Amino acid sequence: xxxxxxxxxxxxxxxxxxxxxxxxxxxxxxxxxxxxxRGLIAHIxxxxxxxxxxxxxxxxxxxxxxxxxxxxxxxxxxxxxxLKNTLAKQNIRFIESGKLKLRDSDVCKNxxxxxxxxxxxxxxxxxxxxxIVDAFAQKYEQFVILSSDTDLIxxxxxxxxxxxxxxxxxxxDKLTNAINSQVTKTETIRDSEIVESYKRLxxxxxxxx
Numbered sequence: 001x002x003x004x005x006x007x008x009x010x011x012x013x014x015x016x017x018x019x020x021x022x023x024x025x026x027x028x029x030x031x032x033x034x035x036x037x038r039g040l041i042a043h044i045x046x047x048x049x050x051x052x053x054x055x056x057x058x059x060x061x062x063x064x065x066x067x068x069x070x071x072x073x074x075x076x077x078x079x080x081x082x083l084k085n086t087l088a089k090q091n092i093r094f095i096e097s098g099k100l101k102l103r104d105s106d107v108c109k110n111x112x113x114x115x116x117x118x119x120x121x122x123x124x125x126x127x128x129x130x131x132i133v134d135a136f137a138q139k140y141e142q143f144v145i146l147s148s149d150t151d152l153i154x155x156x157x158x159x160x161x162x163x164x165x166x167x168x169x170x171x172x173d174k175l176t177n178a179i180n181s182q183v184t185k186t187e188t189i190r191d192s193e194i195v196e197s198y199k200r201l202x203x204x205x206x207x208x209x
Contacts, residue, residue, distance in 0.1 A: 001165070003047045004140040006127050007037070008147035009056035013083075015171050019194045025202075030075055032198075033083040038090040040197040044169065044187050045144055052092040053130065055123045056080065086201070097126025128155035135159035144169050145183070148176040156182045 017029040026032055038052060057080075084094050127147065132155055134140060142165040145152065160166045160182065168179050172188040180186050 001047055001049075001141045002139070003045060003050045003142040003144060004134060005041055005045070005050060005052045005144040005146060005169070006131060007052065007054045008123055008127060008149055009054050010123070011147055011149065015174060016194050016198075019171075019191045020198055023191075023195055025195065025198055030079050033079045034086050034198075034201045035194075036090070036197040036200040037087070038092060039200060040189070040193055041144070041146075041169075043193065044189065045142075045167065047142070051140070052090075053095055054087055054092050055095050055097045055126050056083075057123070058096045095126060095130070097123045124149045124151040128152055131155050131159050135162045138162070141165060142167065144187075145179070146170070148174060148179065150176060150178050153178060153182060160184070 013032055013035075014029060016035065017026060017032040020026045020032060021029070037054070038050075041052065042050065087094050124147070127145075127149075128151075131143065131145075131152075135143070135158070140163070143159060143163050144167045145156070146169045148170055156166070156179065165185070166183045168175075168183040168186045170176065170179075170186065170188060172190050175186065175188065
């Protein structure tokens, strides 16, 4: 069976980073760019022939007179370059889709502070178009969707009439019922699997005596 996996990049990395921050392995979401994504998916979706498509925004430094915005933009772009290198080593295709937008972050529950953060917008459109094109081309027998974006549901309804197996792959505690109800099967990513996929590419450093 030939399988294709569509990954909503920022959605996936933010949820994975939450797990790793909780486990004390990283301190900030922007630190996560080195993860064994192919190994993680192959463990859950056993298949000898898997194409993986990872969707994210185009690398771009946003010029702004605000030094904080410029610094965060450079950091985001640098981390995205590192992530693309990681994906390339795993034979995962990075597909530029959507735009990078600046928005207010959530308000801190402890201090009430709110700063700016970058968010990728329009990635769902790129995923939806590619899913429909691939479904009509009959290139794959199994489609795997790693995204909880309900905007994909119209595309899912179209492709499920043409694809033998449609799988929703989501985090065990954050599954979206609306997508779950539309697919052939649902598989979950456990926190322990995220931790192991991180440790495979980030071995603990030896502390000199």
